[in-house]
Amino acid sequence: MGSTDVNRRDLIKRATAAGLVAVPAMGVLSSCATGGDGDNGDKGVTGGKKTDDNPLGVNKDAGLDFVIFDGGFGTQYGKDAAKIYEQDYGKVKLTATQKIRSLLQPRMVGGNPPDLIDNSGAEQMDNPTLAAKDQLTELSPLLDAPSVDDPDTKVRDTLFPGTIEMGQYGDEKVWCLNYAFTVYGQWYSKKLLADNDWEYPKTWDEMLALCAKAKKKGIAGWTYAGQHPYYIPFTLYPFIGKIGGPEALxxxxxxxxNAWKQDAVKSAFEAYHELAAKGYVLKGTPGLDHIQSQTQWTKGKCLFIPNGSWVENEAADTTPKDFGMAVGPVTGLDASDKLPFGTLWAQAGEPFIVPRDAKNAAGGMEFLRIMLSRQSAQNFSKLVKSLSCVxxxxxxxxxxxxxASASKALEDAGDNVLNPRLFDWYPTLHKQQIGSVLAELMAGRTKxxxxxxxCQEYADRTAKDDSVKKYKHA
Incomplete structure (x- = not known):
């Protein structure tokens, strides 16, 4: 961790207080304090004067320290926004990494965090815990500021419905800004289906019949990121919601x-288990990571992969020009489903946070205001082939x-858009525990x-753990 005047015991105490170290008994981050008010005390640089051109009062002489996750969206959109920021404000130091927690935990614990963090990826820090431990700047000043494009319109009024809610954890305060608007579903190749005169399956009987036809041609029905089984819920959660309605989720x-013992869960688990039992999952899938599974898919080795709309950019290097990448809504069970075909899981993702101890918190929020301009949002979509939250x-x-497919699927879904929160309210439960169970289910190793x-055992354990802050849908 480098030289420091803080001894190791103090660091451990501060890390625990910040929600950055795991609790040994559960492997989850503790979370019990209430959120802060966004006041950065004497930690930050002296602010600038608030004007029409500088509504957040950024000190124009202060530099900005920005750490961006180098994943499926790449980093160019952040670099482009940095150039715009630097036209009016200080120099941006941009650091790209896939190791968010490893890189930033020492800085968060040491009270010297960056001014803005793209808190994403496998090493994502636990946002609800950071908020509960008063480690984040509350973002209402950003949302209530005038938008870059129209001074008469607040930033909050330029965003897709649900974007602000994704940054809230049990109250009206907003702790993170989820920049990408992700459409989850069954991603497929339009060309592969068209070349074989195959129709996209709307019911599970149609799915099984299609997988049987594909198997005869040496094509698997499904693959997924076996090393990261929390990708499986990208289709499984909306499948449960389609069968049982929003209340099931x-x-x-x-x-x-007994939430995991609902009939909708039983039907969904049995359907997915059948994919493995009938040999419709690509051989070797349990050992593949997200890149390897996507590569097998773009090579035409299988029909479907559960994923989010970042996949088009992430898999660009291996995707044939005529692949016709598309996302379809989850295949339903049958006519008894509570929600119609076309139901989607779509929501704001890719969370950006401004640490409470940031030296230039106003600059971090101003950078986000620039990213939420039409120019930056369009640039993001052009570069990474994904919708933004604007x-x-x-x-x-x-x-x-x-x-185009994701945009149309979202439009076609209308009001039938699901918004599960388990993955961000309880990330350890979702990723490590439920994910491990789903890995065994999809591999055919558990019934x-x-x-x-x-799954119910893990959920009950979380529910009874007083160190984990609980959240409820209204």
Whole structure:
């Protein structure tokens, strides 16, 4: 951790207080304090004067320290926004990494965090815990500031519905800004289906029949990121919601007793288990990471992969030009489903945070205000082939195949858009525990009933853990 005047015991205490180290008994981050008010005390640089051109009062002489996650969206959109920021404010130091926690934990503990963090990836820090431990700047000043494009319109009024809510954890305060608007679902190649005269399956019987046809041609039905099984819920959660309605997912999010034993969960687990039992999952999938599974998919080795709309950019190097990348809504069970075909999981993702101890918190929020301009939002979509959280930013844009598909799927879904929260309210439960159970289910190593019991056991354990802050849907 380098030279420091803080001894190791103090560092451990401060790390625990910041919610950055795991609790040994559960492997989860403790979370019990209330959130702060966003006041950075004497930690920050002296602010600048608030004006029409500088509504957040950024000190124009202060530099900005920005750490961006170098993942599926790359970093160019951040570099481009930095150039705009530097036209009016100080120099931006941009650091790209895939090791968010490893790089930033010492700085968060030491009271010297960056001014802005793209808190994403496998090493994502736990945002609810950071908020609960008073480690984040509250972002209402940003949301209530005038937008870059229209001074008469607040930033909050330019965003897709649900964006602000994704940054809230149990109250009205907003602790993070989720920049990308991700469409999750069954990603596929339009060309592969068209070349074989295959129709996209709407019911599970149609899914199994299609997988059987594909298997005869040496093509698997599904693959997924076996090393990161929390990708499986990108289709499984909306499948449960389609079968049982929004309440089925809300029960899971709310850690209700027997939520994982609902009929909708039973039906969904049995359906996914059948994919493995019938040999419709690409051989070797449990050992593949996200890049390897995506590469097998773009090579035409399988029909479907559960993923989010970042995949078009992330898999660009291996995707044939005529692939026709597209996302489809989850295949349903049958006519008894509570929600119609077309139901989607779509929500704001890729969370950006401004640490409470940031030296230039106002600059961090101003950088986000620039990113939320139409110019930056369109640039993001052009570069990474994904929607941003800025509503209407892609209007008139010449969109790639996957981006156009995601935009249309979102439009077609109408009000049937699901917004599960387990993954960000309880990331350890979602990623490590539920993920491990789903890995066993999809590999055919555990039966649906046993998987349901194990998921419920993990959920009950979280519900009873007083060190984990609890959240509820309204």
């Amino acid at each position: 809300k029960n899971i999010d709310n850690l209700e007793p 509503a209407g930013a892609t209007d008139g844009l010449d969109m790639s195949s996957g981006l 649906p009933a046993d998987a349901m019991n194990k």
